[in-house]
Amino acid sequence: MFVSNSLLGDLIALFVTLGVLLTFYFKWTYQYWTRRNVPQIDPHIPFGNISESIKGREIVGVTFKKIYQQLKSQGCRHGGIYIFTQPSYFPIDLDYIRNILTKDFQYFVDRPFYVNEKDPLQAHLLNLSGTRWRNMRSKLTPTFTSGKMKLMFHIMAESQSDLLKRMDKEAESLEPINIKEVLACFTTNIIGSCAFGLDCKALEDENSPFRQFGKKLFKISVLHRLKRTFAATFPDFAKFLRMSNSRKEIVKFIMDMVEGTIEYREKNNYSRNDFMQLLIDMKNNKPKGDHDGKPLTLDEVASQAIVFFAAGFETSSTLMTFAFYELAKNPHIQDKLREEINLILAEHNNEISYDAIQEMKYLSQVIDETLRLHPPAAQTSRKCIKDYKIPDQDITIEKGTSVTVSILGIHHDPDYYPDPEKFDPERFTEENKSLRHNYAFLPFGEGPRNCIGMRFGLLQSKMGLVSLIKNYKFTVNEKTKEPITYQPAHVVLAAQGEIWLNAQKV
Numbered sequence: 001m002f003v004s005n006s007l008l009g010d011l012i013a014l015f016v017t018l019g020v021l022l023t024f025y026f027k028w029t030y031q032y033w034t035r036r037n038v039p040q041i042d043p044h045i046p047f048g049n050i051s052e053s054i055k056g057r058e059i060v061g062v063t064f065k066k067i068y069q070q071l072k073s074q075g076c077r078h079g080g081i082y083i084f085t086q087p088s089y090f091p092i093d094l095d096y097i098r099n100i101l102t103k104d105f106q107y108f109v110d111r112p113f114y115v116n117e118k119d120p121l122q123a124h125l126l127n128l129s130g131t132r133w134r135n136m137r138s139k140l141t142p143t144f145t146s147g148k149m150k151l152m153f154h155i156m157a158e159s160q161s162d163l164l165k166r167m168d169k170e171a172e173s174l175e176p177i178n179i180k181e182v183l184a185c186f187t188t189n190i191i192g193s194c195a196f197g198l199d200c201k202a203l204e205d206e207n208s209p210f211r212q213f214g215k216k217l218f219k220i221s222v223l224h225r226l227k228r229t230f231a232a233t234f235p236d237f238a239k240f241l242r243m244s245n246s247r248k249e250i251v252k253f254i255m256d257m258v259e260g261t262i263e264y265r266e267k268n269n270y271s272r273n274d275f276m277q278l279l280i281d282m283k284n285n286k287p288k289g290d291h292d293g294k295p296l297t298l299d300e301v302a303s304q305a306i307v308f309f310a311a312g313f314e315t316s317s318t319l320m321t322f323a324f325y326e327l328a329k330n331p332h333i334q335d336k337l338r339e340e341i342n343l344i345l346a347e348h349n350n351e352i353s354y355d356a357i358q359e360m361k362y363l364s365q366v367i368d369e370t371l372r373l374h375p376p377a378a379q380t381s382r383k384c385i386k387d388y389k390i391p392d393q394d395i396t397i398e399k400g401t402s403v404t405v406s407i408l409g410i411h412h413d414p415d416y417y418p419d420p421e422k423f424d425p426e427r428f429t430e431e432n433k434s435l436r437h438n439y440a441f442l443p444f445g446e447g448p449r450n451c452i453g454m455r456f457g458l459l460q461s462k463m464g465l466v467s468l469i470k471n472y473k474f475t476v477n478e479k480t481k482e483p484i485t486y487q488p489a490h491v492v493l494a495a496q497g498e499i500w501l502n503a504q505k506v
């Protein structure tokens, strides 16, 4: 029965053989890019090139930025990395990035995410692939036009007066202000109101159920992160195991809320200018546009509402938090912005209106520079859906390979932005923008699969900035831990720890 005369001897032989086989497997796997003549950054067993982020030492966006810088310093136009054992193509040249995101989009329609189609609330725009994505994107696009944003502006304006009330209360206490938390409550109110039709009251009460839900949504345990990465890396195996990405308590919270809202509106014949209403209309009537013509199901309505909340709430509140921090560090920029705000509002009866915000050019520069320095989405990805030959190279990206674009890496590249760590809104004057490659600034991604909520995200962030900068002068409080670093195990690029500011009424 034993190969040798002892069980121990057999076990040792078995482990040694397994060890040797595994080493060969990793060695062979980790030469994929070298075999294809693509420069690679040497990976480590078993996490490939993302060990630091898997171990929770840094956010993956920072890992990708370092890879970008390493490849760029070696003069590479592209490279290859490994996420666990899965090869991912890593373009550096902005023309290659433009081809993948836009010009040759038909090869890169999908995202490399694992989705269990049977999971409730998973059929949302961010996750969907192929024809299902095209149909949903086409149905949802009319939801985000400037006309619709103008209609939703009134809902945002209600939250803006709550923001001022909260700020007045905080400033009166003469204590430093935890700006990250205040702004998280502000965006919770706006998105909760627009996506779910709810009065969340997060600014009045930090313990409100919706604020607690927002915290829970982004609090991802190490186990859940490992599960997600595993499923993304080995999608076929995850499919075989029927792995689920849903969290039961989140599904229940959302479904109860969406069903309740729909029932109330339908029973009372009540309608409102918000995302939820547009989704309900698409459930009850055939949506317009070039798609399969099918109305949305209840699960699809709930899925879109949750992704609008998840994709729109923390990205915008992080953008605003960094904008206030940078303005507090740079008083001359803050003063210049306040001057513009006062000047333009004076021409609009001192009312913060949609049109007044659109006229504020320096405000856009401040927002763009914040998005450059601290892009909330530090990277984006695509999946190659048919073999793709890289133009001007004798290299083919194989069907099924993922592509990683380091937004943070590009935004900190001194070739495009000299002295990249400096906060300087002058980089975004019309003249300076025209001197750069269009793809050197990608905070919302690019191409047919870019951020659908860009207008909404910008509008709510601009509204937050205008109403607070108009009324308060901000400086950084010594309780803020500087230099700012990024939270390691987090979905968006957010500051580690709190950002404490002093606010003085102007």
Ligand code: HEM
Residues within 6 Å of the ligand: 101, 125, 126, 127, 137, 307, 308, 309, 311, 312, 313, 315, 316, 319, 375, 376, 377, 379, 380, 381, 442, 443, 444, 445, 446, 447, 448, 449, 450, 451, 452, 453, 454, 456, 457, 458, 461
């Ligand atoms: C400052 C705020 C925001 C930033 C920086 C941001 C950034 C991004 C980025 C980088 C992408 C990936 C694009 C690509 O791969 O080319 C994305 C996708 C997406 N965003 Fe945003 N986003 C913001 C706000 C919002 C808001 C407010 C919503 C919804 C109300 C939203 C909904 C989405 C959705 C649904 C997608 C997936 C689109 C698709 O796959 O077709 N985002 N966002």
